[in-house]
């Protein structure tokens with residue numbers, strides 16, 4: 001009897017595992033101590049991660065959390081372990097889920113980023129500056145007349161920051177298509193923020209527009225990070241990894257490139273390559289939906305082509321919110337003319353009428369200015385009607 005029930009238990013347990021069984025972080029964020037004065041903020045359900053380092057002369061924050069509530073949560077966790085102010089924010093990649101929380105800390109904190117990221121920030125359109133200033137209502141006064149570049153310091157290939165006895169090595173591995181992604185190495189504690197290339201058991205979403213760089217650029221970064229032999233690798237998203245996960249990503253990218261090359265050598269067309277491309281050696285890795293896009297990106301790379309540039313057209317829509325996904329990142333809406341439309345709300349979208357995208361409710365009426373792109377309808381400005 002006992003044997004039967006324990007077997008039943010095992011069967012039930014296996015059935016209750018999620019079918020993808022990939023590497024996904026828990027439903028609640030975690031603030032985990034990795035070494036003395038070094039903490040990892042591990043985003044919930046693979047939201048962006050961050051690192052917090054406490055020194056005797058202030059706090060250094062590496063990346064800033066997926067959404068406003070996450071950034072506030074990072075600050076709350078900092079305040080629970082120290083009275084020191086945040087002195088520096090380091091940005092590892094030019095994507096809103098990594099830098100979007102910066103205005104909670106800066107000014108007065110100094111923001112450090114690669115020159116290529118700064119070049120992009122300097123070209124921001126007015127709606128981005130506007131949404132930056134009002135992203136955190138508690139910061140409205142501090143951010144009045146503020147431009148995001150006002151507190152920025154940049155570097156080109158390497159920078160060492162020393163603060164209160166703690167050392168930070170900022171590493172940029174040069175590549176034509178690296179968008180300014182960097183690694184941050186803490187030699188005293190053996191902790192590395194490896195950004196985009198540090199994923200554990202997750203298919204990386206290398207895209208044909210090279211907004212995450214190329215597989216070639218990733219391989220160069222991994223070759224630079226592995227000799228550091230980090231004890232802990234904090235990736236841009238997902239569970240904490242280590243040196244052997246960096247090695248596993250090298251193997252993964254090598255196989256992926258060989259596979260696409262093999263299909264190209266057979267004369268297969270891109271559409272067919274997208275369909276046939278697989279990474280069956282990595283069946284339990286998270287995000288298999290990235291695979292066709294990865295195949296298309298590698299195809300471009302191997303042909304020696306530059307990033308895919310998709311023309312975008314600005315349009316306006318007036319309508320009602322029908323469906324909300326991923327805490328407001330995606331909306332299904334019905335326009336006043338009866339058309340169904342999918343909108344993507346980034347944390348750079350200038351939203352009026354509610355505090356942030358997590359406050360959307362079905363039935364809300366709105367007007368929006370959006371960019372119609374190949375993959376998304378990216379919303380620039382949105383006004384919720386009272």
Ligand SMILES: [Zn+2]
Pocket residue numbers: 048095097098236237
């Ligand atoms: Zn990200």
